[in-house]
Each structure stands twice: as C-alpha cells, then as structure tokens.
Amino acid sequence: MENILTNLTQFLFEETSVAERAWLEVQAQSNALELMTAFVAAPRFISKKNVTYDSQVRENLISHLPGFQADGWNLVRLSRVWLLLHLESEPKEQFIKNIETLFDTAELNELVALYSALPLLPYPWEWLARATDAVRSNMGFVFDAISLKNPYPELYFPEAAWNQLVLKTIFNGKPIHWIYGLERRKNKELSISIFDFISERYAAGRKVPAQVWRLVGSFVEESTYPKLVQLFASKEKEEREAAALVCFESKNPQFRSLLSKYPELELSIQNGDLDWSKLESISE
Amino acid sequence: MCQNPNEPSKNPSHFESSNTTEEPTHRDLLWEEYQNLIEGMRFFDPHIHMVSRTTDDYQMMAKAGIVAIIEPAFWVGQPRTGLASFKDYYSSLVGWERFRSSQFGIKHYCTMGLNSREANNERLAEEVMEILPLFAYKEGVVGIGEIGFDDQTVLEEKYYRLQLELAKKAKLPVQIHTPHRDKKRGTERSMSIALEHGLDPSWVVVDHNNEETVKSVLDQGFWAAFTIYPFTKMGNERMVAVVEKYGSERIMINSSADWGISDPLAIPKTAALMKQRGIPSDVIRMVTYQNAIDAFSKSGQIDVADFEIEFQPDPNAKFHGNSILRGGQQPVISKNSLLIQ
Ligand SMILES: [Zn+2]
Numbered sequence: 198m199e200n201i202l203t204n205l206t207q208f209l210f211e212e213t214s215v216a217e218r219a220w221l222e223v224q225a226q227s228n229a230l231e232l233m234t235a236f237v238a239a240p241r242f243i244s245k246k247n248v249t250y251d252s253q254v255r256e257n258l259i260s261h262l263p264g265f266q267a268d269g270w271n272l273v274r275l276s277r278v279w280l281l282l283h284l285e286s287e288p289k290e291q292f293i294k295n296i297e298t299l300f301d302t303a304e305l306n307e308l309v310a311l312y313s314a315l316p317l318l319p320y321p322w323e324w325l326a327r328a329t330d331a332v333r334s335n336m337g338f339v340f341d342a343i344s345l346k347n348p349y350p351e352l353y354f355p356e357a358a359w360n361q362l363v364l365k366t367i368f369n370g371k372p373i374h375w376i377y378g379l380e381r382r383k384n385k386e387l388s389i390s391i392f393d394f395i396s397e398r399y400a401a402g403r404k405v406p407a408q409v410w411r412l413v414g415s416f417v418e419e420s421t422y423p424k425l426v427q428l429f430a431s432k433e434k435e436e437r438e439a440a441a442l443v444c445f446e447s448k449n450p451q452f453r454s455l456l457s458k459y460p461e462l463e464l465s466i467q468n469g470d471l472d473w474s475k476l477e478s479i480s481e
Numbered sequence: 482m483c484q485n486p487n488e489p490s491k492n493p494s495h496f497e498s499s500n501t502t503e504e505p506t507h508r509d510l511l512w513e514e515y516q517n518l519i520e521g522m523r524f525f526d527p528h529i530h531m532v533s534r535t536t537d538d539y540q541m542m543a544k545a546g547i548v549a550i551i552e553p554a555f556w557v558g559q560p561r562t563g564l565a566s567f568k569d570y571y572s573s574l575v576g577w578e579r580f581r582s583s584q585f586g587i588k589h590y591c592t593m594g595l596n597s598r599e600a601n602n603e604r605l606a607e608e609v610m611e612i613l614p615l616f617a618y619k620e621g622v623v624g625i626g627e628i629g630f631d632d633q634t635v636l637e638e639k640y641y642r643l644q645l646e647l648a649k650k651a652k653l654p655v656q657i658h659t660p661h662r663d664k665k666r667g668t669e670r671s672m673s674i675a676l677e678h679g680l681d682p683s684w685v686v687v688d689h690n691n692e693e694t695v696k697s698v699l700d701q702g703f704w705a706a707f708t709i710y711p712f713t714k715m716g717n718e719r720m721v722a723v724v725e726k727y728g729s730e731r732i733m734i735n736s737s738a739d740w741g742i743s744d745p746l747a748i749p750k751t752a753a754l755m756k757q758r759g760i761p762s763d764v765i766r767m768v769t770y771q772n773a774i775d776a777f778s779k780s781g782q783i784d785v786a787d788f789e790i791e792f793q794p795d796p797n798a799k800f801h802g803n804s805i806l807r808g809g810q811q812p813v814i815s816k817n818s819l820l821i822q
Contacts (some may be wrong), residue, residue, distance in 0.1 A: 230614070238618035238651075241781065301568050302615045335799075392552050 201317050202282050206261045209279050212272055217243050221276060225283045227297050234282050236299060237307065245271045264348030264377035265316055274390035276345060278317065286319045291325055300327060306336060312342035316349040324349075329358045331367060340369070344376060351378025358388040364394065367409055373410065373476040387417035396424070406475040407435035414446035435476055442464060442473060490706025500584035512545075515636045515753035519546060521787070522766070524748045526550045527773035528627070528656070528688060528706065528735035530579050531589070532557070532570075538738070538745040539585035544750040548788040549588040550776060552578060553627040553656055556596045558740050564608045571616045590777070592626030592656050595618045598660065600640035601632070610643060617651050623780040624648070627688060638674070641770035645678045654779050655685045656706075656783060659694065668694045669768040672701055686776050689737070692793040697724060699731055703777045708737040709747035721758050733776065 210218055220242045248270050259265045267275050270348050281299075286292045296318065300311055314333055315324045328350065331343040344362050346352065350419035354362065359382055365372050373379060391412050410428075413421070428440035437459070443465050444456035456463050465471040494788070507624050524547045527802060531552050533718040542550075549610050552574055562566055582589035593616045608645075613699070617625060625648040648655045655675065660667035668687060675685050682702035687710045698705040709717045720734060736747035752769045756762070777783055798804070 230611070234614045234618055237615050240620050241618065249494070298612065298615070300611055301565075301574065304619055306620075 200261060201259050202279075205275075205279055205282065205317075208258060208267070209275055212246075212248050212275070213243070217272075222251055224280060227238045228328075229284055229291070232280055232284055232471070233295060233299055236277050238274050238304075238376075239273045239280070240287065240306075243273050243276045245273050247271050248275055249435075257476070262316060264349060264351065266346045267313075268346070270313070273306070274310045274313060278309070278314040281311075281314045281376075282317060289320060293320065304418055305336060306340050307416065308336070309458050312339060312349075313347065315343070316352065321349070321353055323392040326477065329354065332358065332362045340365070341371070345371065346377060348377045349417070350376070351382055356365060356382075357385060360384070360390060363387060363412065364390055364448075367391070367394065367405065370406070372477065372479045373406075373412070374474075379412075381416065383412055385416050388413045390477065392421065399424075399427075404433075406432070406476075406478060407439040408473060408478070410439040410443050411470060411476075414443045417443060417447050417449065419449075419451070422451065422455070429455070429459060435478075439476060442476075495733060504511040505712060509702075510540075510713045515750060515757075516545075517735055518753040518756045519749050520699055521536055522546050522749070522752060522771055523548050524752065525770045525773045526745075526748050527686070527733060527777060528553055528708065528737045529745060530555055530737070530739035531582060532573060533740035534738060536581075536585075539582065539587060542745050543585045543587055547587060547748065549590070549774075549783075550582065551592060551623060551656075551773070553591045553592040553594065553658075554594050555627055555658075555739065556598050560602070561599070561605070564605065564612070567605075567609050568612065571612075575616070575621060577800060580798075584798065587805070589675065590621050590623045590782065592624035592653075593619075593622050594626050594628040594656075595640055596627065596645055597629055597637045597641065597658060597660075598632040600637045601634055606636070606640055610640070613644075614647060614651070617647060621782055622653070623782045624654040624656050624686075625651070626686075627657065627658035629657040629671045630660045633663065633670070634665055635727075641671070642674060642678065645675055645680060649678065649680060652698075653779075654777055655680065655794055657685060657687045659687060661689075664689075664691070665693050668695065672703060673699065675703075676701075683776075684779055686733070690722065694717070695727060695732075700729060702731075702795075704731045704772070706733045706735055708735055709751050710737055713760050717747065717754050720751055721755050721760065723790055724760060724764060724768055725758075729764040729772070731772065733772040734768050735773075793795050 209221070212376070213221065219224060220449065224232060227235070228442065245465050246265055250268055254393055254404060256262045257265070258267055267278075281296075284292060303311060304436075308331075312328065315321070315328055320325065327341050331339050332350075334340050344366055350359060350362055363373065364387075365378070391409060394407065395405050417425070425440050425443060428443075429442075439455055441462035443458060444452040445463070447453065470476055491742045524545070526542075526547055527550070529550050529552060532569065536731070539746050554571060554574060557570065561570070571593060574593070579589040579591070593613060594611065595606060599609070616622065625644050628641055630641065645655060646694060656673070657671050668690070672682075672685075672687065683704070684708050686704040687698045688706040690705045691707075695705050695707075700734075707720055707722060707723065724732065734748055734751055736745055737743065738745040738747065748769050752765050755765050774783060774785060
C-alpha cells in the first residue's frame with residue numbers, strides 16, 4: 198500500500214498546479230466522509246486536463262503492479278483514485294461499506310474512477326462481483342475502465358468471467374490488445390467461443406478484426422482447416438497475415454504445411470518481421 | 482407517517498387551495514395565440530420536476546424557448562421506505578433525467594436536498610443526511626433544494642438547519658420551499674433561520690411567494706421566486722401586477738410543474754402575458770431568464786454557453802447504453818399528424 202501511494206503521489210503532483218496540490222493535501226488528512234465527499238467534489242477543484250505520458254517510459258506506473266496505467270486519464274480521474282487510497286482500510290467492514298456507498302451513489306465519471314482504482318484497493322476479492330458486473334454494463338466508459346488497460350481482471354477474474362470480458366471486447370469492436378494479460382490467459386474454452394463467433398460472423402458476410410485470431414492460434418483443430426484456407430484466400434492483407442500466424446503457432450503438421458504454401462509470409466514470421474502486434478488496429 | 486388518505490390537505494403537491502370555491506386564475510392559452518409574442522425569447526425555468534413529466538412536455542418546452550431548467554429534489558408523492566430509493570432518485574436527477582432533457586436540447590441542472598415533509602421520518606432522514614454530501618457536490622448540482630418547512634415541525638426545522646450548514650460548506654445557493662399552510666409565518670421563519678446560520682441572502686432563493694410575502698423577502702435581500710401553478714394562489718395575471726409593482730430586481734418566475742395539475746409552459750405563457758400587458762422586454766427577460774441564472778451561477782456550475790449557443794440534440798446519443806428512442810423512433814415527431822406512425 199505504501200509503495201502504491203508513493204508512486205502515485207509523485208506522478209500526480211507532477212501534473213497538478215500549486216492550488217490543486219494544496220487542496221488534495223488537505224483532503225488527504227480528513228476523515229472518511231470528507232474523503233468520500235472530496236472524491237465527488239474533485240471536479241470543482243481539479244482541472245480536467247488530460248494526463249499523458251510516454252507509455253514506453255512508464256509502462257509500469259506502480260513498480261510492483263504491472264499493467265496499471267493512467268495514460269489518457271484526466272486529472273480528476275487520477276485525483277479520485279489517489280483520494281480513495283487515503284481511506285482508512287481498517288476496520289474492514291467500514292472500508293467496504295464506504296466503497297460500496299460510493300459505487301451506489303456514483304455518476305458515470307465516478308464509476309470510471311472507482312473501477313480504475315480496483316487493482317489498487319485493499320481486499321481485492323471483495324470487488325469481484327462489482328467488477329464482473331461492470332463487464333456486463335452497457336455503459337461504454339465503465340466497460341472500458343474495467344476491461345482495458347486495467348490489471349484487475351487478469352489478477353482476479355475466474356475463467357468464465359475473463360472469457361466473457363474478452364468476448365464482449367471483441368463483440369463491441371474494441372481493441373483486445375488493450376486487455377491486460379491477454380496472452381497469459383488464453384484458454385481452450387475461450388478459443389471455442391471465439392471460433393463460434395468467427396463462424397457466425399463469416400456466415401453473415403461480416404468480418405472480425407484480424408487480430409482476434411491470435412486467441413485461437415494455439416488451439417486450432419482439424420475442423421478449422423477449411424476456415425484457414427479461406428482466410429489465406431482473403432483480399433485483406435491482414436487476414437492473410439493472421440492465417441499465417443495461426444498456422445505458425447499450431448503444433449499440427451497439417452497447418453504447418455499449409456503455411457509453407459505461402460513462403461513469403463512464413464519467412465517474415467521467421468525473420469521476426471510479422472507478429473500479432475502488427476495487426477493491433479484500433480477501430481473508431 | 483400515519484396520514485389519513487382521505488384528507489386532501491395532507492397530500493398537496495406544491496400548492497393546494499384550501500378554499501375550493503376560489504376561481505382558478507389560470508387561463509387556457511393556445512400556442513397559436515401567444516407564440517408570436519415570445520418569438521425569439523429564451524427562458525430558464527429554475528423549478529420544475531421533470532421526473533413527473535412526459536416527453537411531450539419536453540418537446541413543447543423546447544419549442545416555446547425554454548433552454549435550461551433546474552429540477553429540485555422533492556417529494557415524489559408517496560413516502561419512500563428506504564435509503565436505496567433516495568439514492569436512486571438522486572441518481573436519476575444527475576443521470577437519466579439530465580440525459581433525457583439533453584435529448585430535447587434543454588440543459589438540465591438540479592438542486593439536492595431532503596424535502597421538508599421527508600424530514601419527519603427521523604430514522605430515514607438521518608441516513609439521507611449521510612449520503613447527501615455525495616450528491617450535493619456532483620457536477621451540475623446548482624444548489625441545496627428544495628428545503629424548508631411543510632408542517633413546520635421540530636424535525637423539519639432540525640433538517641432545514643443541517644442542510645443550510647451543508648449549503649454553506651459546499652458553497653451552494655439554497656432554494657427554499659415555503660409552506661402552503663401558514664405561509665407568511667413559515668416564510669419569515671425560514672428567512673430568519675437562514676440569517677441566523679449566517680447565510681448571505683443573495684445566496685438564498687425563497688420560492689412560492691405571493692403578494693403577502695414578496696415585500697419582506699425583497700426587503701431582506703433574498704431572491705423572490707414565484708410559482709405559476711394553476712388553481713393556486715399565484716396565477717399569471719397577478720404575476721404581471723407583482724412585476725409592475727416591484728420591478729424585476731431579484732424576482733424570478735418558475736412553473737414548479739410536477740405530478741400535480743400543473744403547466745410546464747407557465748413561464749413562456751406568463752412572458753407572453755407580460756408582453757401583452759406592455760411590460761418592457763428587458764424586464765421580462767430578467768424575471769424569466771437572467772435572474773435565475775445570476776442566482777444559481779453562484780454554484781460555479783452554470784456555463785451559459787451550454788445553452789445560449791444553439792445546439793442540436795444528438796439523436797444517436799445514449800445514456801448507459803440506453804436511448805430515449807424506442808426501436809427506430811425519431812426524436813421529433815409531428816404533433817399535428819393524425820397518424821401516429
Ligand atoms: Zn418543487
């Protein structure tokens with residue numbers, strides 16, 4: 198907890214004006230109700246300017262919490278997360294009640310800040326139901342706050358909830374590579390659902406983003422073969438590249454020999470020129 | 482809490498005439514009859530309960546020139562049984578209702594408060610007071626309201642005072658609801674308590690005035706709001722007389738339209754009447770628009786650019802993924818069409 202606060206404080210205070218910092222420092226000293234009020238009142242005292250940083254430099258804003266990012270947040274959101282870290286965490290029941298009250302009374306921007314703060318809060322398992330609920334939400338900003346660039350799901354979501362998150366991200370046309378821990382939590386069950394989804398979309402004459410295939414690659418089966426042949430025949434360069442990457446990842450000799458029919462693609466993968474990151478597009 | 486449901490005086494909306502023989506002072510006025518009189522005027526209704534109103538109202542209000550409104554938290558008509566229903570109601574004021582309003586090009590603000598009648602349930606009132614700050618400081622909340630007296634009980638006074646303190650701390654204007662029974666005394670008592678708590682009267686809007694209360698309210702430096710509500714003690718012909726007598730300084734008009742028989746077009750209609758009676762345009766503008774903005778802008782939450790610059794509602798916008806439009810509806814339909822397609 199100490200570490201998180203130190204890292205975040207340093208980063209926050211680099212971005213605030215003298216007056217903003219003074220206000221934040223006063224709030225940090227106050228009792229729970231005042232802190233909660235400050236969480237709500239933040240836009241009255243803090244500017245909404247966007248906080249951006251070179252994500253290469255600050256890939257891991259909190260040293261022992263990989264994946265936690267504040268890039269693209271506004272200062273109010275960052276300040277709100279910071280204020281929550283000052284809530285007394287003992288006794289546990291009171292802390293949980295305070296966070297629950299904030300959730301119950303939150304408007305949209307407050308919800309975004311609350312979900313952004315989940316990986317930093319004590320008692321992380323207590324927020325699991327809220328977090329999986331947020332994935333089902335129709336509120337775009339709330340969905341993004343929990344699902345994208347947030348390490349909480351990778352750390353705490355059970356497989357079914359994780360798969361739900363990934364599928365909904367694809368379904369909503371959002372960039373799956375912004376889901377933190379995507380590679381590490383690939384699984385067979387997810388690949389089956391995604392493959393169903395892909396088939397359904399193709400049957401309806403619609404497309405899926407080429408990078409979605411990255412989630413199926415290591416799980417392809419015989420039955421996938423005709424789909425890949427079809428994918429190699431696509432007019433879209435990205436789809437042909439996705440087909441090549443899937444075959445390359447497969448242990449199945451049948452798929453490897455399919456790839457060998459496209460020596461240029463095979464070569465660029467072997468050279469390291471082509472990998473999934475080349476297909477990470479961000480749709481509007 | 483133990484009210485006799487057959488006793489009408491225990492179930493009033495904003496006003497209720499105890500004298501049922503009194504003639505209504507409200508006149509029916511067709512849009513065609515007055516639209517040219519208010520051509521190009523912009524109106525701000527600082528007291529209207531849209532949660533009780535329909536989409537038709539929003540459409541007519543926008544057409545009549547209402548560009549912004551304030552929705553005070555109030556009594557929804559039956560007692561609430563738990564804190565959760567307060568949370569949901571307050572959330573709707575800053576959430577869904579604000580969104581719905583925006584879909585008709587009307588900027589929606591609100592004031593937050595525990596209604597006087599609800600102060601009489603002490604257990605619940607205590608719980609509400611705990612979460613009230615979490616709503617009072619939200620964006621677009623322009624005051625603490627509507628608070629004050631209903632039956633003028635001890636508990637009403639207790640929570641009125643506590644909320645005045647909250648307003649002071651949050652640097653928010655106060656919107657006072659004055660009681661319909663024993664109004665004169667209730668109004669004086671509301672003002673003297675506000676002064677006792679050190680509130681600057683220029684931060685306090687005293688609502689639902691009549692000829693009997695207006696002078697004292699203005700003399701003591703408060704804002705005097707008038708509610709044009711049919712079948713009540715303040716009709717708009719008498720409103721014209723009040724403006725003729727007292728001028729436009731610190732006077733504002735509202736509709737207080739709610740679940741009772743009320744008129745969301747009370748302001749444009751009254752403006753038309755004032756125009757007809759020869760009241761100068763700048764005076765009309767003050768009492769139907771500018772004064773409300775000046776009073777509630779002290780909250781720091783009103784940016785007139787949000788409604789003074791013409792804006793087209795975005796028909797594709799969504800609130801929490803929900804639209805106000807059901808399957809394929811268009812946001813604007815012809816009200817003159819016989820066929821409802
Ligand atoms: Zn009211």
